Amino acid sequence: MAASQKCLGKGSPAPGPVPKDHIRLYSMRFCPFAQRTRLVLNAKGIKHDIVNINLKNKPDWFLEKNPLGLVPTLETPSGQVIYESPITCEYLDEVYPEKKLLPSDPFERAQQKMLLELFSKVTPYFYKIPVGQSKGEDVSSLEAELKEKFAQFNETLVNKKTKFFGGDSITMIDYMMWPWFERMEMIDLKHCLDDTPRLKKWTEHMLEDPTVKATMFSTDTYKVFYKSYMEGNPNYDYGL
Amino acid sequence: MAASQKCLGKGSPAPGPVPKDHIRLYSMRFCPFAQRTRLVLNAKGIKHDIVNINLKNKPDWFLEKNPLGLVPTLETPSGQVIYESPITCEYLDEVYPEKKLLPSDPFERAQQKMLLELFSKVTPYFYKIPVGQSKGEDVSSLEAELKEKFAQFNETLVNKKTKFFGGDSITMIDYMMWPWFERMEMIDLKHCLDDTPRLKKWTEHMLEDPTVKATMFSTDTYKVFYKSYMEGNPNYDYGL
Numbered sequence: 409m410a411a412s413q414k415c416l417g418k419g420s421p422a423p424g425p426v427p428k429d430h431i432r433l434y435s436m437r438f439c440p441f442a443q444r445t446r447l448v449l450n451a452k453g454i455k456h457d458i459v460n461i462n463l464k465n466k467p468d469w470f471l472e473k474n475p476l477g478l479v480p481t482l483e484t485p486s487g488q489v490i491y492e493s494p495i496t497c498e499y500l501d502e503v504y505p506e507k508k509l510l511p512s513d514p515f516e517r518a519q520q521k522m523l524l525e526l527f528s529k530v531t532p533y534f535y536k537i538p539v540g541q542s543k544g545e546d547v548s549s550l551e552a553e554l555k556e557k558f559a560q561f562n563e564t565l566v567n568k569k570t571k572f573f574g575g576d577s578i579t580m581i582d583y584m585m586w587p588w589f590e591r592m593e594m595i596d597l598k599h600c601l602d603d604t605p606r607l608k609k610w611t612e613h614m615l616e617d618p619t620v621k622a623t624m625f626s627t628d629t630y631k632v633f634y635k636s637y638m639e640g641n642p643n644y645d646y647g648l
Numbered sequence: 649m650a651a652s653q654k655c656l657g658k659g660s661p662a663p664g665p666v667p668k669d670h671i672r673l674y675s676m677r678f679c680p681f682a683q684r685t686r687l688v689l690n691a692k693g694i695k696h697d698i699v700n701i702n703l704k705n706k707p708d709w710f711l712e713k714n715p716l717g718l719v720p721t722l723e724t725p726s727g728q729v730i731y732e733s734p735i736t737c738e739y740l741d742e743v744y745p746e747k748k749l750l751p752s753d754p755f756e757r758a759q760q761k762m763l764l765e766l767f768s769k770v771t772p773y774f775y776k777i778p779v780g781q782s783k784g785e786d787v788s789s790l791e792a793e794l795k796e797k798f799a800q801f802n803e804t805l806v807n808k809k810t811k812f813f814g815g816d817s818i819t820m821i822d823y824m825m826w827p828w829f830e831r832m833e834m835i836d837l838k839h840c841l842d843d844t845p846r847l848k849k850w851t852e853h854m855l856e857d858p859t860v861k862a863t864m865f866s867t868d869t870y871k872v873f874y875k876s877y878m879e880g881n882p883n884y885d886y887g888l
Binding site for chain 2: 484488490491492495496498499502503514515517518521522525
């Protein structure tokens with residue numbers, strides 16, 4: 409970890425080079441996409457440091473490394489830069505062979521990618537519903553759509569008869585989906601799991617995982633950050 | 649190849665089981681996403697048959713295999729089903745080790761995936777521009793945006809100093825991007841390449857590739873199909 413977790417914004421000095429036996433993650437503490445990469449780094453025990461970025465006011469040196477200015481972004485000691493959360497996670501799993509998170513069978517790997525693609529249609533609801541709520545709109549139809557999507561994931565678990573999406577132990581797809589479920593209580597959406605008991609049970613199993621425990625924030629913390637975010641003035645350093 | 653390339657619609661009898669040493673592709677002859685998979689099947693010399701689907705009137709047996717009803721969809725002799733074009737292509741590259749299309753180096757693989765992600769922001773213009781044109785709208789700003797995106801890909805080739813996006817021979821990323829360039833003349837967008845000479849040159853190199861030649865249609869054929877598609881009555885079997 410870097411000396412300070414405080415985010416770096418425009419005008420801040422660039423961090424030093426990435427130490428030889430490390431990999432660096434440019435992140436934002438409350439970003440669910442960057443959390444995917446944090447989960448993989450932690451689960452695989454990869455030596456890394458984290459540089460948090462002020463996403464409202466990005467440093468020039470960060471935009472030079474990644475002109476898209478996205479987190480998560482990985483940087484290697486030789487200056488290679490990798491971004492887009494699923495790409496960073498797959499890269500880490502390929503480069504660090506210890507505790508493989510993706511299955512070795514090509515069809516099982518394809519299944520995880522298809523599930524991830526399906527899940528990419530779920531994440532927008534975690535934005536649309538609270539935004540609708542904040543405007544006093546009726547979000548019941550959005551919640552019904554979300555529940556329908558959850559039913560597909562519930563069915564996957566029912567058919568597989570396993571605790572997790574890739575079997576009875578955690579694999580990549582579980583970590584790719586987890587960050588949004590961690591935030592459900594924060595945006596008062598936990599009742600959307602009431603009709604999908606296997607998926608609800610999955611969230612309980614996930615909460616027992618040491619890596620999930622090590623990377624998560626409390627609902628109270630999320631609530632404070634999220635309020636500041638919705639007000640257009642995100643408190644990236646809340647709690648430090 | 650199946651006995652006939654004619655598309656199968658609702659009520660048509662289901663094709664027989666996938667032969668043991670084959671893989672089956674459910675496709676639509678003019679679909680650029682399915683063409684990605686056709687390119688990979690051809691380039692790697694994989695034994696396969698193709699079943700074309702009437703996408704306006706899908707057979708029930710197809711929806712049972714893939715409830716999303718998407719092409720491309722792959723089916724193996726044991727009944728495994730794989731969809732989403734990049735997932736099908738990566739699966740084929742993993743299962744059939746002859747003539748690997750993805751680089752073996754994890755960072756180079758990540759680079760190809762990042763380029764593909766960037767390219768996913770390009771493909772919508774190939775829909776938005778002709779639709780705008782057909783409504784008599786001014787599409788010059790959309791064309792300017794497309795040219796800006798092309799400039800990024802041109803710069804990649806300039807920086808790499810290579811003929812193709814993964815080096816001096818064709819690799820996966822080239823095939824993933826190609827189908828849309830093949831359709832540029834059909835929708836009168838070729839002038840959008842005028843300011844990006846390296847990218848234009850890339851299209852010329854691609855046209856020399858035997859696999860590209862084997863899977864492509866003429867601009868005249870595309871024009872007939874596209875007209876029928878825009879009129880809401882796609883002629884999937886045109887030219888058969």
